[in-house]
Amino acid sequence: MRTITKLIYPLFIFLGSLTMLAACSDDDGDNLALAGTYTLTEESVTGCIDVANNGTEAKGCTATDCETLTISGDGTFSVIEIDNGVTTTESGTYSTNGNQITFTKLSGTTPDSDVATFALSGSSLILTFAEDSDSCVKVETYMRAN
Structure with a gap:
């Protein structure tokens, strides 16, 4: 009986430790x-009330025009846009819930959030934003640079 107790006790400790590790998943x-x-x-825009706002535009990076999105594993992001040689940078935090991503940046002292659905396919990241004010749906397609 004492031998069985000696075997069962370590088994319970092992199983308890294993359960605790599983509970601490990523x-x-x-x-x-x-x-x-x-x-x-x-970048494509569809479904706008004013159909003149609909359209698709191929993008690429040149010395004077480029947009890059950097998403970090720590929940932060930055967007660097070069438009006609003028560089602007935005940064903030993001969170995910299923296939929904919320980007939050500070505009002055007020947080400004944009919500999109996302899809990862190979090296492509597709973000779909629904614009409530004019019924537009904006789809941005990105290619992984690194």
Whole structure:
């Protein structure tokens, strides 16, 4: 009987430890999968009330025009845009819930959030934003740069 107790006690300790490790799973899986630097390759707008706002534009990087999105595994992001040689940078935090991503940046002292659905396919990241004010749906396609 004493031998069985000596075997069962370590088994319970092992199983308890294993259960605790499983409970401490990585909740940042989406953050790590999204982490990287992406270059905007295409932007399309559809469904606008004013149909003149609809359209698709191929994008690429040149010395005077480029947009890159960097998503870090720690929940931060930055967007660097070069438009006609003028560089602007925005940064903030992001969070994911399923296939939804919320980008939050500070505009002055007020947080400004944009919500999109995302899809990762190979080296492509596709962000789909629904614009409530004019019913437009904007789709941005990025290619992973690193």
